[in-house]
Amino acid sequence: MPELQGLLTTASSYLEVDLSPLTRAHGFIQERHDGTLHPSGEPFVNHLLAVATTLASMKLDLDTIVAGLLSASLDEGVATPKELEEKFGKDVANIVNGATRITNVQYNSELIDQAENIRKLFLAMSADIRVILVRLADCLQDMVTLSSSPRERQRRLARETMDLYAPLASRLGIDWMKRDLEDMAFQYLFPVEYADISSRLESTLKQREAYVEEVFGIIQEKLKENNITPLRVLGRPKHLYSIYRKLVVQNIPLDRVYDKVAFRIIVNTVNECYETLGAIHANWQPVPGRIKDFISAPKANNYQSLHTTVIGPHDHFIEIQIRTEEMDRVAQEGVAAHWAYKAGQRITSRDVRMLRDIKKLVRSLQEVVDHREFLEMVHGELFQPGVFALTPTGEVKELPRGSTPIDFAYSIHTEVGNHCSGARVNGQLVTLKTALQHGDIVEIITQKNQSPKRAWLQFVKTSRARNRIRQWLRGEEKEKFLILGREICERELKKHDTTLKKLVKGGQIRLMLKKLGCNTLDDMLVKVGSGAITVHHLLEALVPEELRAPEGKASAPELPEQPAPVEPQRAMLDSREVIDIDGVNDMLVRVSQCCKPVPGDDIVGFITTGRGISIHKKDCANLRSTDPRRWLAVNWSGAVKTLHRSQLLIRAENRRNILADITSTISHDDAQIVSFNARTTPDNLAELDVVVEVSDLRHLQVVQQHLMQMPAIIEVHRR
Secondary structure (H helix, E strand, O other), X not given: OOOHHHHHHHHHOOOOOOOHHHHHHHHHHHHHOOOOEOOOOOEHHHHXXXXXXXXXXXXXXXXXXXXXXOOOOOOOOOOOHHHHHHHHOHHHHHHHHHHHHHHOOOOOOOHHHHHHHHHHHHHHHHHOOHHHHHHHHHHHHHHHOHHHOOHHHHHHHXXXXXXHHHHHHHHOOXXXXXXXXXXXXXXXXXXXXXXXXXXXXXXXXXXXXXXXXHHHHHHHHHHHHOOOOOOEEEEEEOOHHHHHHHHXXXXXXXXXXXXOEEEEEEEOOHHHHHHHHHHHHHHOEEOOOOOEEOOOOOOOOOOOOEEEEEEOHHHOEEEEEEEEHHHHHHHHHHHHHHOOOOOOOOOOHHHHHHHHHHHHHHHHHHOOOOHHHHHHHHHHHHHOOEEEEEOOOOOEEEEEOOOOHHHHHHHHOHHHHHOEEEEEEOOXXXXXXXXXXXXXXXXXXXXXXXXXXXXXXXXXXXXXHHHHHHHHHXXXXXXXXXXXXXXXXXXXXXXXXXXXXXXXHHOHHHHHHHHHOOOOHHXXXXXXXXOOOOHHHHHHHHOOHHHOOOOOOOOOOOOOOOOOOOOHHHHEOOXXXXXXXXXXXXXXXXXXXXXXXXXXXXXXXXXOOOOOEEEEEOOOHHHHOOOHHHEEEEEEOOOOOOXXXXXXXXXXXXXXXXXXXXXXXXXXXXXXXXXXXXXEXXXXXXXXXXXXXXXXXXXXXXXXXXXXXXXXXXXXXXX
């Protein structure tokens, strides 16, 4: 059981300050949490002591450790922020308050709640990074005591830990915590696989220990031959989850995982790091593509080291990391290794860089409004392994694996990305789709008349690039809506012998904007152009009643529009759920009934005059007869749940029960028949027009395929 004395001993080993606040905080939680149990079943005070001891073992400042002891005070309602500030100071109260706001983040909650909770977490982290350190220590202790919890709680906390807190620990460079969190979460998420790998590794423990001793001996001998005296040579088994991930990704059995042990060589100087790398490569063949220099190009979390994988004794792969003592401390402790809050220490340039990167991440996340896009961005920032590319001046840019020159351009500046027309990588011209590799030197070529292309969204990897491209495209589409909206308004007003200019000059426009819920004239024109404000509503609000056209007065001809849907209410879609529109929000969207597109079809939006956006297949004959200036690029979103109608023409032999066989086949594929029209052709064939409801193009293709497999069917195609 954790005890106060153990906490005081750990803290006093590095803190030269009065530790009485720890004793007072311990007395406070004993009084306020008396008799309260943690969900694991142990006394709550024991859990809080363990959290504080973890923070002390990370050599954090006194306020952070005190906040760890008090971390449940607000959540359990045993104290108020004001009370904590009066008793323990403002910093402690702020840390506890921030940690409390993010304690209940549920990573598997509903989309909107999940996005908002994670926003709170990142905002709290950027305000004071000690907040997330307290939360990570709390999460670690939750996982340590999870074995006595119900299975449902085990799975929920393990998933939250694997998906959110372990990646956050990795982002902050706290390597030991990331490994521990992943292994403990692995145990509860995949208990069978965990037990299997554990037992099999245990059975080969003696062989691996002997192999480690053999490699140790060779490394020591080769370094001595090169006059290098290492401070330490360490070997540790790779943690279980990393081995499991390798088995899954590479689809190989456990006995094919040769690098189950990672070696670390700690030397005195940076020069010795490179000399050691040379000595290792002189003795063992390096694996191409597995040499990484994080000393000259540190990671964003200040991590520095040389990495190499070589073919060692008995043809086993050996992963070796080479670094100095200071680099090793940073690699293990991450953000805590250069702690900006420790008394008497000044903030280093590396600290400033890391904290600046975290704040930059938070600012980027704050710019994203759509919840699904926000979570996609968080996933990209936390989960995708990185590559490190350099500008011609030597500035390092950390990007997700698979990033392109477009991603690199946007990492420099939005304007560089918006006007990117080409790139040179290591002096050679490459396409903008080229995936960057670690250590590439990238030169971006820009042109003033260049602008983002919608196709870029298909291959960029960074959320920053994707967000900036979408912003530009939305601005471009907004301009289209503005022009079209002005055209519609002027045309309708002309019928009543007035103009927008006259309405603005006479002052009537202010009342009309209020009626339509618009802030500015441009706002109203954009909504009219996009269909969010229909012609009917426009006439009600924009044109005074005395100026409205008499009943029966003919309207001016409009651009070609598709036939009205058979059942308009069935054709309407929830644009936010089903279709992505790269334009303004709140547009009226409907599927055109002339070509009946379904998710999976290539589609184009047509901006109608005051009736929103109608969605057509790209090859729709009706679409080709319209003005291309009113076409709008649209995409099906990834979360389509609505059923969609499609019309099939079926030709078959005119035999007995053919209708029953066709309807049975369609129903068997979970497609709903909406209407059915059958006739006999002069050459005695059965010809059927069938309207079916399907979920997407793949569903429709399955229906068509199964119909064609019927012996009596001659032809099936879409109308």
